[in-house]
Amino acid sequence: MRNTEGRWLRLTVLGLVAAGLVLPILAGLWETGRAAFGYLPAIGAETLSIDPWRRLWSLPGFSTSLSLTLWTGFASTLLALAIATGFCAAVHGRMSAGQSARLLTPFLAAPHAALAIGLAFLIAPSGWIARVLSPWATGWDLPPDLATVRDPCGIALILGLLVKEVPFFLLVMLSALSQVPVRAHLAAGRALGYGRGVVWIKVIAPQVYPLIRLPVFVVLSFALSVVDMAIILGPSNPPTLAVAMTRWFFAADTMLILPASAAALLQTALVAGGILLWLGAERAVTVAGRFWIRRGGRGLSSGPGLVLAGAGAGFLMALGAAALLALLLWSVAWRWPFPDALPESWSLRAWARPAMGWGMALKQTLIIGLATTALSLTLAIAWLEGEDRAGLNRARWAEGLIYLPLLVPQVAFLYGLSVTFLRAGMTGGMVAVIWGQALFVFPYVMIALSDPWRALDRRMVRAAAALGAGPLRRLFAVKLPILLAPVLTAAAIGFAVSVAQYLPTLFLGAGRIATLTTEAVTLSSGSDRRVTGVYAVLQAALPFAAYAAALMLPALLLRHRRGLAGASA
Amino acid sequence: MRLPLLALLAAGLAAPALADSWDDTVAAARGQTVYWNAWGGDERTNDFIAWASGALEAQYGVTIQQVKLSDTAEAVTRVIAEKAAGQTEGGAVDLIWINGTNFLSMKKQGLLHGPFLADLPNAKYLDLSEGSAAVVDFTIPTEGYESPWRLAKFVLTHDSARVPEPPRSMAALLDWTTANPGRFTHPAVSNFMGATFLKQALIELAPDPAVLQGEATDEAYSAATEPLWAWYDALRPTLWRQGESFPENESVLQQMLNDGEVDFAMAFDPAAAAAAVERGLLPDTVRSYAPEGGSIGNVSFVAIPFNAAHKEGAMVVANFLLDPATQAHAQDITVLGSYSVLDPARLGEAEKAAFAALPASPALPSNEALGPTLNEPHPSWMTRIAEDWARRYTE
Numbered sequence: 001m002r003n004t005e006g007r008w009l010r011l012t013v014l015g016l017v018a019a020g021l022v023l024p025i026l027a028g029l030w031e032t033g034r035a036a037f038g039y040l041p042a043i044g045a046e047t048l049s050i051d052p053w054r055r056l057w058s059l060p061g062f063s064t065s066l067s068l069t070l071w072t073g074f075a076s077t078l079l080a081l082a083i084a085t086g087f088c089a090a091v092h093g094r095m096s097a098g099q100s101a102r103l104l105t106p107f108l109a110a111p112h113a114a115l116a117i118g119l120a121f122l123i124a125p126s127g128w129i130a131r132v133l134s135p136w137a138t139g140w141d142l143p144p145d146l147a148t149v150r151d152p153c154g155i156a157l158i159l160g161l162l163v164k165e166v167p168f169f170l171l172v173m174l175s176a177l178s179q180v181p182v183r184a185h186l187a188a189g190r191a192l193g194y195g196r197g198v199v200w201i202k203v204i205a206p207q208v209y210p211l212i213r214l215p216v217f218v219v220l221s222f223a224l225s226v227v228d229m230a231i232i233l234g235p236s237n238p239p240t241l242a243v244a245m246t247r248w249f250f251a252a253d254t255m256l257i258l259p260a261s262a263a264a265l266l267q268t269a270l271v272a273g274g275i276l277l278w279l280g281a282e283r284a285v286t287v288a289g290r291f292w293i294r295r296g297g298r299g300l301s302s303g304p305g306l307v308l309a310g311a312g313a314g315f316l317m318a319l320g321a322a323a324l325l326a327l328l329l330w331s332v333a334w335r336w337p338f339p340d341a342l343p344e345s346w347s348l349r350a351w352a353r354p355a356m357g358w359g360m361a362l363k364q365t366l367i368i369g370l371a372t373t374a375l376s377l378t379l380a381i382a383w384l385e386g387e388d389r390a391g392l393n394r395a396r397w398a399e400g401l402i403y404l405p406l407l408v409p410q411v412a413f414l415y416g417l418s419v420t421f422l423r424a425g426m427t428g429g430m431v432a433v434i435w436g437q438a439l440f441v442f443p444y445v446m447i448a449l450s451d452p453w454r455a456l457d458r459r460m461v462r463a464a465a466a467l468g469a470g471p472l473r474r475l476f477a478v479k480l481p482i483l484l485a486p487v488l489t490a491a492a493i494g495f496a497v498s499v500a501q502y503l504p505t506l507f508l509g510a511g512r513i514a515t516l517t518t519e520a521v522t523l524s525s526g527s528d529r530r531v532t533g534v535y536a537v538l539q540a541a542l543p544f545a546a547y548a549a550a551l552m553l554p555a556l557l558l559r560h561r562r563g564l565a566g567a568s569a
Numbered sequence: 570m571r572l573p574l575l576a577l578l579a580a581g582l583a584a585p586a587l588a589d590s591w592d593d594t595v596a597a598a599r600g601q602t603v604y605w606n607a608w609g610g611d612e613r614t615n616d617f618i619a620w621a622s623g624a625l626e627a628q629y630g631v632t633i634q635q636v637k638l639s640d641t642a643e644a645v646t647r648v649i650a651e652k653a654a655g656q657t658e659g660g661a662v663d664l665i666w667i668n669g670t671n672f673l674s675m676k677k678q679g680l681l682h683g684p685f686l687a688d689l690p691n692a693k694y695l696d697l698s699e700g701s702a703a704v705v706d707f708t709i710p711t712e713g714y715e716s717p718w719r720l721a722k723f724v725l726t727h728d729s730a731r732v733p734e735p736p737r738s739m740a741a742l743l744d745w746t747t748a749n750p751g752r753f754t755h756p757a758v759s760n761f762m763g764a765t766f767l768k769q770a771l772i773e774l775a776p777d778p779a780v781l782q783g784e785a786t787d788e789a790y791s792a793a794t795e796p797l798w799a800w801y802d803a804l805r806p807t808l809w810r811q812g813e814s815f816p817e818n819e820s821v822l823q824q825m826l827n828d829g830e831v832d833f834a835m836a837f838d839p840a841a842a843a844a845a846v847e848r849g850l851l852p853d854t855v856r857s858y859a860p861e862g863g864s865i866g867n868v869s870f871v872a873i874p875f876n877a878a879h880k881e882g883a884m885v886v887a888n889f890l891l892d893p894a895t896q897a898h899a900q901d902i903t904v905l906g907s908y909s910v911l912d913p914a915r916l917g918e919a920e921k922a923a924f925a926a927l928p929a930s931p932a933l934p935s936n937e938a939l940g941p942t943l944n945e946p947h948p949s950w951m952t953r954i955a956e957d958w959a960r961r962y963t964e
Contacts (some may be wrong), residue, residue, distance in 0.1 A: 042653020060963040099846055126828035145751035146747045237757060237814050238963055247759070250643045253952075254674065257646070334849045338829045347849070422654035467699070510647055510661040511636040512604060523638045526610045527820035527827075527850055 006389025006471070008198040008543055010426040013383045020379075021405060027420045028413030029268070035261035035416070041425055043254045052258035056266070059248075059259060061238025069241040071153040072234070073224035073274065076161035081216065083316070084169035086309020089200035092174075092182060100174055107167035107320050108493075108505065109326050109543035111500030113517050114536040116160050116232040117524050118323030121330070123156065124149045125337045130328050134339035136465060144339055150235050157234040161226065165219050166313055169212070175451065176211035180204060193298050197306045202293045214399075219407045221271045225409035228502040228521050237258040241267060242411050246503075260381070261415065268412040275407075324540055331533030350530040357519070364430075365515040365542065368505075369498040371434045377487070383446065384453045385475055388461075394450075403447050405439045414507040422510060433513045436504035437497075452486035488550035496543035501550055516542070579934075588785025591690055594881045599621050599630040601882030606644035606667035609637020610820045613675050613844055617905045620898075625628035625889055629884045636662070640760075641671050648680050648874045660876035664883040667715060667872045668761075669707040670948050675872065676714055682873040682880055689884065694717070696912035702868050703910055707945045708782055717871035718890040719899060720908040721837040722866035722942060723769050723859065724934065726823075730854040737861040739770045743800060746807035752832045754809035754816065754825075758958040762819040764951050766835060767958065769865050771950070772819035772943055781946035785953050794954065798961070805962065812962070829850050839914050839939055840906025847903060857934045863941035893920040902930050 034040070038049040056062060091100070107115075109372045127141035134140040149156045181205060189199030225242045234240050239247070241263060248260035330336070331350055333343035354362070387394060417436065424434045456479060464478045480487065505518050520535040573698055609615055615635060622633035631892035644665045651660045667675070675681050686692055686704075695703045695717065703717045704710060727735045736745040748946045756763035772778050774796040780789045816822045819836055826834040827850060836842065836857070845851040852885050871890065873883045889895055893916055896909040909924065916924075 040653060042649050060959040064963075124828075124830075126825075126830050145809060145830075147814065150814055152813060193656060235814060236817060249648050250640060254646060254649050257649075335852075337827070337852065345849075385827040407711075419650060419654060422650055425656075509636065511606065511643060512634070512661060516635065519637070520636060522609055524614070524815045525639060525821055527845065528612055529824065531612060 006386050009382060010386035010390060013379065013386050016059050016379060017160060017383070017401060020435070021442065022401065024417050024420070024435070024439060025405060025408055025413050028415070028417030029408070029418030031419045032261045032413055032415070037262075040261075043257060045255075045258060052262040056259035056262045058221065059244075061244070065238045065241045065244045066155060068089045068150055068154055068235065068238070069224055069270065070238060070274075072157050072161070072230075073220060073270075076158045076165060076223045077216070077220045079158070080162050080165035080169055080219065083309050083312045084166050084173055084268055085200070085205060086197075086306050087166070087170060087313035088173050089197055089204075089305045090310035092177060093186075097174065098334070100170070103317070104167045104171055105547050106324070106544065107163065107317065108171060109319065109496050109547050110164075110324060110540045111517060111543065112160075112164055112226070113228045113232065113500070113502060113520050113524070114540040115163055115320060115323055116229045116325065117520060117532060117536045118325075118327040119160050119319065120149050120156070120232050120524070121326050121529065122319065122323050123159070125292065128322065128341075130340050132341045140339060149233060152235050154234055154240070157230055157240070159316075159319070160229050160233040161223050163316050163323075164229075165223070166316050167217070169221065170313070172212045172215045173208060176208045177204075179211065180207045189243045195298060198298065200306075202289075206289070210544045214403055217275050217278070218403065220274055221407050221409060223410055224271050225267055228517070232519060232524050241270070242409070244359075245411055264409075266417065267409045271407065271409050304441055320427065327533045327536045327540070329533075330529045331537050333533075335532055347530075350528075350534045357531070358516070358538060361514050361516045361519045361535065362538055362542075364513055365499055365517070365539075368430065368434055368437060368513070368515060369495045369542070370432075372438045372441045372498045373445070373491050373494040375434070375438050376445040377449075377491050379442060380446045380449050380490065381475075381480075381487070382547075384449065385471075385479075388453075389471060401505045402443050404443075406443050410440070410503045418507045418510075430513065431508075432508040433505050436508040437501045440501060440504065441497045444497045445490045448490040448493045449486060452483060456482060481558075481561075484555040485550070487546075492543070492546040492550035495546040499542050500537060587617070588922055591688065594688070594884055595629060598879070598881035601879040601884050602632050602634050603663045603879050603882040604636055604661060605633050605664040605666070605883075605886065606636040606638055606641070606647075606662050608639070608641055609635065610639065610818060612848070615907050617899060620904075621886070621889065621895070624895075625886060626784060629885050629889075631885050633886060637915060641665065641667060644674055645671050645680075647673070648876070651876055652680065657876050659878045660874055661878070662874050663877040664886055665872050665874065666718075667870055668867065669709075669945070670951060672684045672706050672711075672715060672870065673709055673948050675874070676709075676945070680762060680875055681714045682875050682877060683715075684712040685717050685873065685884055685887070686711070689888040689891060690895075691888050693892060694891060694911040694915050696915070702866075703912075706870055706916040707867065707951070708947045711870065714885040715872040716891065717826040717868045717870050717910040718887070719869045719905070720866065720910050721869055722939060723765055723864040724839050724840040724857040724939070725860070726781050726826065726834040726836060726851075726855050727832055728826065728852060728854055729856050731829075731851065732914060735833070735858065737858070739773045739800065739860065743804050743807075746804060749808050749832070750807045751811075753807070753833065754812075754822065754831055756818050756822055757815040758955050760818045762822075762835060762837060763815065764955050765837060767797070767801075767954050768946055768951060769860065769943075770800065771946065771954065772865065773860065773862060774800055778943075781950055782944065784947055785949040790950075790953055795956070797954075798957075801958075823851065826855070838907055839934050840902055840908075840930075843902055844906050846930070846932050851884060851932075853932070855932055858938045859934070859940045861940065863943045864882045864939070865945055866942035867945045894923065896929065897923040901927050901961075902933060903928065906933070 036052055038045050038047055038052055123144045124130070125148055130138065130140065130143060185203045186196070186199055189203055190196070194202070227242050227246050230240045230243045236242060238244060245260045245263040245267065248256040248263065329343065330349060332346055333344040334347035334349070336343035414436070421432045460478055460482060461474055464474045469477065499518060502517050502521055505513055505515050516535050516539040520532060520539050523532040523535055526532065583795055605618060607614065607618060618633055618635045625631045625633065633686065636644070644662050648660060648662055697704055706715065725735065736742040742753070755766040758764050758767060771794065772781060775781060775791070775793040776796065780793055783789070816825060819834065821843060822831070825831045834842070839857055842851060842855045842857045846853050846855060869885050873880055891911070891929045893911060896911055897920070899905045899907050900909050913921065
């Protein structure tokens with residue numbers, strides 16, 4: 001007999017997800033697609049043709065933009081994966097789950113834009129590192145003419161992406177590792193004479209990889225289409241495809257919207273092609289890997305590789321931390337000329353006038369963040385509860401549905417979506433921005449909450465049912481209190497994702513909605529690092545506060561229920 | 570309480586007829602929030618707009634919400650997107666700080682409300698005669714579709730502690746950069762400031778600058794720009810990063826001057842450097858000057874989109890910006906330092922005294938150092954130069 005319990009709940013959730021998540025993406029892609037083939041009546045383009053594509057191909061710097069995108073996207077993803085794997089191998093078992101979570105949280109919480117702004121200052125020829133070393137070590141009284149930021153090869157951009165992506169990979173790997181008997185494999189491997197690194201590569205990595213494959217694709221898609229970080233750290237003449245396309249969408253010559261739309265479709269194809277290519281490479285690696293494993297090399301010399309990866313991860317974290325610290329310093333500096341290692345004079349003036357700017361942006365960011373998080377969390381809990389009641393495992397298509405907004409590049413459908421929203425009369429409002437951001441917040445909340453929800457001890461729920469508690473009561477009186485810590489963590493992740501959103505706010509807010517992120521990115525091309533520092537510090541501080549609250553609230557709320565406080569953490 | 574208010578608002582939105590007299594406009598504007606789309610890269614301008622909002626609220630019950638753009642074209646795109654969606658009223662953009670190409674593009678596509686300039690009472694302080702700077706935007710007659718609000722003029726800024734004797738012409742600049750490679754650059758040419766730098770060079774180097782006032786025909790273009798590209802081919806390898814990458818805009822360039830990465834910045838505002846010193850953003854040894862033959866100058870305008878939700882409020886703002894008291898406040902070096910657009914001959918004694926009483930600064934160039942103001946070329950030149958530059962120098 002099919003389990004029909006909770007069927008209405010499941011149908012409602014599915015309907016909401018279809019109408020709220022999938023439909024906007026499809027509508028956006030449809031509008032972008034029509035514009036890519038020359039149909040956008042607003043600018044007088046009403047005949048279908050492939051002219052936008054021809055124009056795109058002939059735009060200056062197009063081919064460089066394209067190869068730059070592929071290079072930075074693949075290089076950063078591969079490197080991040082390698083460094084994270086090596087770091088995992090080096091520290092696993094030497095660090096508790098709690099310790100690693102505390103280590104990773106700041107980097108997961110800090111938004112891309114804030115990190116990029118801090119990093120740009122840190123590594124610039126006139127940046128903090130150069131200032132600390134000058135003139136005594138370098139002999140520079142004036143900054144050297146070196147391209148260390150926005151370099152034509154995109155190295156700075158790759159570095160910026162690594163600072164964000166390595167901690168993300170570490171998080172998903174550590175969670176996946178809890179499902180693999182690492183200790184036993186290691187012991188067996190060592191007993192057979194294999195080096196620690198080789199056991200990781202030959203035995204553990206093949207088991208972990210399938211569990212983190214979707215996150216890898218998310219990172220690849222993100223790295224291929226990132227805009228905010230690429231504006232700040234990437235080359236400018238020409239920039240990566242995603243940045244070039246954003247510029248064309250907002251260019252004075254409005255006919256550029258057509259080739260920009262074509263570029264948006266191309267971006268989708270790039271991501272799809274990139275994932276296919278990756279899948280192909282997976283096959284090749286599998287075949288080659290089997291052969292390599294059967295050869296039985298003991299690889300005792302793999303130690304230095306581990307040390308290198310571990311050092312790489314440590315270096316990236318140090319860079320990230322220094323970048324955030326630099327922002328904080330700038331926000332309280334007055335004059336900080338080259339080559340002083342610290343500001344020459346200090347001032348709180350940038351912080352002193354919230355009414356002139358950051359107060360409003362902070363308020364908007366908070367409202368949007370709280371609203372999207374509440375929406376996404378409610379929907380995620382409803383979804384998981386629906387699965388529970390049916391006693392169903394998640395189908396693969398459902399998993400794909402959750403990941404969809406993270407796999408389709410944002411730039412590809414946001415312009416089209418803004419046209420759709422306009423037509424529906426939802427111009428530049430909070431509602432449009434909240435909806436737009438929820439597309440990207442929901443998947444993360446869902447991913448964060450799914451595993452702890454499934455790990456819930458079912459005997460508790462059965463005991464409650466046996467005592468006569470209905471489904472609602474079981475949810476609110478048993479499940480949610482037990483799951484309080486993971487629910488709050490998922491909320492904090494959702495909030496952090498919302499705070500970091502750049503493109504949805506830009507495209508759907510019609511410029512009226514200014515969040516800390518949009519302001520910080522705009523100000524990063526301004527002349528006042530002190531004001532930029534204020535926005536970036538706030539932007540980084542909000543997610544920190546959310547994570548801190550998620551860590552502390554359960555202890556506070558559950559202080560009379562000691563068993564619970566320990567059970568779920 | 571709330572329902573009648575809503576009904577009133579709805580009635581106000583439904584009534585399409587514009588107010589006949591200025592008093593009606595002011596009455597209709599009361600309570601409106603004007604979404605002013607203005608480039609947000611300059612903190613002083615943002616502060617000035619915030620100040621104007623406060624003053625307007627006290628006087629007319631109108632407030633300004635600045636929509637900070639990183640490029641004015643964003644606002645143009647927005648209006649186009651609204652037109653695309655068939656939104657002919659209640660648009661998101663009420664007022665745009667606009668110039669040149671963007672104005673031409675909006676005017677051509679019928680995206681502007683107007684003519685409205687003649688309806689503003691304070692327009693009486695402007696020189697409205699044909700060809701006057703207040704009614705011509707990059708050689709395009711404004712025909713009342715935009716209202717002036719600030720005067721801009723191209724200047725170079727240098728640190729006198731590092732470069733005591735700066736080059737005073739484009740030819741001298743090339744000599745200087747050859748002797749000091751990597752110490753000069755200009756903003757990307759896709760940016761307004763970068764294009765202005767090239768236009769300034771074009772005016773100085775063109776065999777016959779008079780042709781620049783007309784449309785850039787193929788023939789006129791190649792003859793006029795040939796010396797420019799020859800000069801630039803020589804200049805580019807001597808630029809910062811060998812001319813392979815450029816700062817996005819003048820603010821980033823100013824920051825690079827402050828960091829010591831380059832020795833020059835440029836601005837379209839003679840007071841920009843003085844104000845930056847005031848705010849601790851440049852060392853107090855910087856000085857601004859215009860090339861010896863004079864420099865490009867123009868007037869900045871505000872325009873109202875055809876579908877603006879708060880046209881009356883936008884007109885009240887435009888009128889307020891032309892008020893002699895507002896213009897004097899804007900010219901104050903501690904505020905904005907932008908030169909007045911009003912015709913001094915049309916001001917009364919009291920108004921003139923307000924301008925005379927403004928403070929001075931060593932980084933503020935004297936009128937002699939600024940030299941004559943050169944007219945902007947026709948917008949078609951800027952478009953063609955920017956495209957040509959991108960084709961020649963983007964790999």
